[in-house]
Amino acid sequence: MxxxxxxxxxxxxxxxxxxxxxxxxxxxxxxxxxxxxxxxxxxxxxxxxxxxxxxxxxxxxxxxxxxxxxxxxxxxxxxxxxxxxxxxxxxxxxxxxxxxxxxxxxxxxxxxxxxxxxxxxxMSGEREFLRQEQRLRLEREKAEQERREQERVALETQRRRAEELARQVTVRTVEKRNFLVNFVPFGAGQFQQGRNGMGIAFAATEGVLALTSIIAFFAYDSLFEERLINLDNVLDEDGRASIPIRYIPTDRARQADTWQLLKLASATGFYTVYTLGVVDAVYHHEDQVVTSTTVESRPEPKPSPSVSQAAPPRVRLYSTRGGLGAGFTLTF
CATH class of the missing domain: 1.25.40 (Serine Threonine Protein Phosphatase 5, Tetratricopeptide repeat)
Structure with a gap:
């Protein structure tokens, strides 16, 4: 066949x-x-x-x-x-x-x-060559697709960033500072400037020195004793007079010297630290400080299309054969 x-x-x-x-x-x-x-x-x-x-x-x-x-x-x-x-x-x-x-x-x-x-x-040899070309072409297409995807993602990221920046509002706050506050002790000038660390350091140091000076003052004052000294006074009827005196006994002299030295040293230290605090506050003083903050603005809600404002009532007059008529229109 x-x-x-x-x-x-x-x-x-x-x-x-x-x-x-x-x-x-x-x-x-x-x-x-x-x-x-x-x-x-x-x-x-x-x-x-x-x-x-x-x-x-x-x-x-x-x-x-x-x-x-x-x-x-x-x-x-x-x-x-x-x-x-x-x-x-x-x-x-x-x-x-x-x-x-x-x-x-x-x-x-x-x-x-x-x-x-x-x-x-x-065509075995030619087919093998074509397979290699096909693999290379697929790899190029895959690389091109990945590149386009990366570009798309980058553009999308830029678009979203631009939208976020468009929705952000920069608020600038102007803070005016009083120059006289710099001369207040206990770190008031530093606290006004927002330098809380330095303010706490000056406040703590000055507080300790002031408290030490006060304690030394009262401790030194407690060492005194009072007594009366009788003197001959020809002006009085009995010819005698009494004068009160304050004194520190000899056995308390060492304590008195110690408290006196501590009182003077703490007072000197207090005024020294106070002076340093004033100088530091004056050096960093600014009459006004502008701070900027970025907040996201919320778009105003759009009115719902389903809710429409009702028309106001209307009254109209019209003529009739027998005279005059009136009409009332109400929309709801």
């Missing part, structure tokens, strides 16, 4: 039993003409498929999946018509587009599958 009738019978059987398998072999293309050519191929219209597929390929503007499908249909149609040159040209184009493409042996007859496999063996 010749190859032509055998192939024709096989394709007729495949057209009746395997249209679903043929559709599963290649995904449905976006071009409706590709689907029409696939249907014509299933019904054995090989000459028409070969001619129309070539014309559609020449017009271009096809996705890669549809282009592979058209070359496959044209190549198998040419093979069934014994047009070996056209079959080889189209099937080689299939392998150049997809180096790992394979025909479904349950849909395509064995002679066509064998012919296609022979072409694959002949």
């Amino acid at each position: 010749s190859r032509g009738p055998l192939l024709l019978a096989f394709f007729l059987l495949a057209a009746l039993l395997g249209p679903a398998s043929a559709h599963a072999q290649t995904p449905m293309g976006a071009d409706p003409e590709v689907a029409a050519l696939r249907s014509s191929f299933e019904y054995g219209k090989y000459a028409e498929v070969l001619e129309r597929a070539g014309q559609r390929i020449d017009r271009g503007d096809l996705p890669e999946e549809d282009l592979v499908e058209l070359h496959k249909l044209a190549g198998l149609s040419a093979f069934n018509l014994n047009k070996t040159d056209d079959a080889e040209r189209h099937l080689r184009a299939v392998l150049r587009l997809d180096p790992d493409f394979s025909l479904d042996p349950f849909v395509v007859p064995p002679p066509a599958v064998a012919y296609f496999e022979d072409l694959k063996n002949q």
Whole structure:
């Protein structure tokens, strides 16, 4: 039996039993003409498929999946018509587009599958080169996609940042400071300037020295004793007079010297630290301080479209045949 009738019978059987398998072999293309050519191929219209597929390929503007499908249909149609040159040209184009493409042996007859496999063996070197090019192309596309995604994320971040800045309001606060506060002891000038650390240091030091000086003062004063000294006084009737005196007993002299020294030293230290605090406060004094704070402004709520303001009531007058009429309109 010749190859032509055998192939024709096989394709007729495949057209009746395997249209679903043929559709599963290649995904449905976006071009409706590709689907029409696939249907014509299933019904054995090989000459028409070969001619129309070539014309559609020449017009271009096809996705890669549809282009592979058209070359496959044209190549198998040419093979069934014994047009070996056209079959080889189209099937080689299939392998150049997809180096790992394979025909479904349950849909395509064995002679066509064998012919296609022979072409694959002949193009093994070229196919390997095409695979490498395809891998490089996919890597470039992936890198380009990642770059575009990074640019998109960067632009989105900039847009959100711009929106946040647009919603932010800068509030400037002017604080006026009194110069006389710098001469108040216990770190008042430092506290006014917001230098709380220095203010606490001066306040604590001056407080300790002042308390020490006060304690030493009262301790020293407690060492005194009072007594009366009788003197001869010719002016009095009895010729005698008494004079009260305050004194520190000799046995308390050492204590008196100690408390006296402590009192003077603490007082001197207090005024020294006070002077340093005043100088420091005056040095850092500013008549006014401007502080800026950024707050986020909230957009004013838009009025709800479902709630509309009712129209005010209206009163109108109109003339009638018998006189004058009045109308009252109320909207709610």
